[in-house]
Amino acid sequence: MSAKYLCPKCRISVNVGDQIVLIGKTKNGLKGVVVLKSELGNYTTLFSDDFPIFEGNKLSLSCPLCRASLSTRKQKNIAHLKMIDQEDNEATIFFSQIYGEKCTFKIEGKQVTQSFGDDKDQYKPDWLIEEL
Numbered sequence: 001m002s003a004k005y006l007c008p009k010c011r012i013s014v015n016v017g018d019q020i021v022l023i024g025k026t027k028n029g030l031k032g033v034v035v036l037k038s039e040l041g042n043y044t045t046l047f048s049d050d051f052p053i054f055e056g057n058k059l060s061l062s063c064p065l066c067r068a069s070l071s072t073r074k075q076k077n078i079a080h081l082k083m084i085d086q087e088d089n090e091a092t093i094f095f096s097q098i099y100g101e102k103c104t105f106k107i108e109g110k111q112v113t114q115s116f117g118d119d120k121d122q123y124k125p126d127w128l129i130e131e132l
């Protein structure tokens with residue numbers, strides 16, 4: 001079994017097999033389904049029909065179950081989810097909500113334990129850790 005991803009608010013699992021299903025909204029009010037790969041560092045993303053998203057478009061991601069926003073308070077370009085691994089350890093995963101921007105941090109406790117993506121240096125994980 002692979003890792004499980006949970007909404008930080010309702011703590012219901014949002015992954016289906018190796019995909020994570022979320023709701024996305026653009027600044028001008030377009031809404032659709034966003035499907036991410038659960039493998040960290042894999043930035044393949046799918047969008048529902050009638051949801052035209054292009055590289056550089058910024059989304060606001062939310063939980064499909066409770067509708068809570070997944071944006072982080074201090075850095076609105078970044079969303080977060082909880083991850084439970086095979087050994088039942090809990091981590092927080094931070095990732096960019098800008099389509100095409102590759103940046104993912106895995107934080108356990110107050111430590112960045114893994115980071116991925118060519119754009120990760122644009123963000124300071126310290127800001128994110130403060131929010132935990």
Ligand SMILES: [Zn+2]
Pocket residue numbers: 007008009010011012063064065066067068
């Ligand atoms: Zn939720």
